[in-house]
Amino acid sequence: MKKLDSCYHSHTTRCGHAYGTDEQYVQRAIQHGFKVIGFSDHIFFPGVHQPGMRGDFSLLEDYKQSVLSLQEKYRKDITVHLGFEAEYYPEFDAYYRSLFTDHGFDYLILGHHFRYENGRFPIYYAAAKNASFIEEYANGIVAALKTGYFSYVAHPDLYMLGYVGGWDVHAIQVAHTICKIAKETNTPLELNLGGVNGRGLMHIAGEYRFPYPYDGFWAIAKQYDVQVIIGIDAHAPEQYAANNWQILYDIVDRYQLTLIDRLTFKKPR
Numbered sequence: 001m002k003k004l005d006s007c008y009h010s011h012t013t014r015c016g017h018a019y020g021t022d023e024q025y026v027q028r029a030i031q032h033g034f035k036v037i038g039f040s041d042h043i044f045f046p047g048v049h050q051p052g053m054r055g056d057f058s059l060l061e062d063y064k065q066s067v068l069s070l071q072e073k074y075r076k077d078i079t080v081h082l083g084f085e086a087e088y089y090p091e092f093d094a095y096y097r098s099l100f101t102d103h104g105f106d107y108l109i110l111g112h113h114f115r116y117e118n119g120r121f122p123i124y125y126a127a128a129k130n131a132s133f134i135e136e137y138a139n140g141i142v143a144a145l146k147t148g149y150f151s152y153v154a155h156p157d158l159y160m161l162g163y164v165g166g167w168d169v170h171a172i173q174v175a176h177t178i179c180k181i182a183k184e185t186n187t188p189l190e191l192n193l194g195g196v197n198g199r200g201l202m203h204i205a206g207e208y209r210f211p212y213p214y215d216g217f218w219a220i221a222k223q224y225d226v227q228v229i230i231g232i233d234a235h236a237p238e239q240y241a242a243n244n245w246q247i248l249y250d251i252v253d254r255y256q257l258t259l260i261d262r263l264t265f266k267k268p269r
């Protein structure tokens with residue numbers, strides 16, 4: 001059993017679907033031998049409300065202060081970083097930059113969950129009804145990684161959660177598109193535990209499986225020799241104690257993936 005001692009993907013109750021205090025996440029991580037963690041709550045966008053999915057922008061100062069105070073309080077035991085998990089929407093370009101320059105964020109990870117239109121999120125890429133939506137998902141990731149703002153791609157295989165076509169020619173092409181841009185921009189891809197912890201085994205497009213990670217995707221990731229990182233995607237402090245990440249290490253071994261456990265943060269140039 002390999003031991004995980006870093007995780008850059010952790011949420012807080014501000015998103016509306018996570019549990020526990022910020023401090024409990026840090027304490028559980030320390031108890032279970034973690035040396036580095038990062039808070040990457042679902043990004044708050046100015047003027048945008050998406051209750052149950054992400055916190056409102058008014059919570060930004062509270063989030064920052066909480067993470068920075070925990071960083072200081074526990075610095076002898078663990079390194080705590082400040083981040084967000086964010087979709088990429090070009091209309092918020094200045095805002096992403098300001099998180100680094102004005103608000104002291106260490107990093108962003110790309111979790112490209114939704115289409116954005118005028119303050120609303122009409123399409124969820126994890127419930128794609130046709131191929132054009134997963135192609136849009138892939139194109140969004142390409143645009144995002146070209147900005148250089150994102151230190152890694154969270155659950156790149158998220159689209160396999162609900163795509164009605166299953167592992168068809170379109171899904172395979174989407175995997176190639178994502179892995180190719182990851183390689184070109186030297187951006188790691190995340191093997192994410194959220195599909196195991198959150199949903200468990202499901203019937204999806206004729207298969208009975210975890211929604212993600214999706215094996216076919218990682219076989220293609222190997223072809224591009226991308227870097228891979230493990231993320232718990234913690235929505236409760238206990239997920240730091242679960243010791244159930246062997247399923248992800250098994251994928252690393254099965255496809256001989258290049259695993260990293262410390263992240264080099266990307267910043268706007």
Ligand SMILES: [Zn+2]
Nearest residue numbers: 011015017042
């Ligand atoms: Zn979440």
Ligand SMILES: [Zn+2]
Nearest residue numbers: 009085111233
């Ligand atoms: Zn997440």
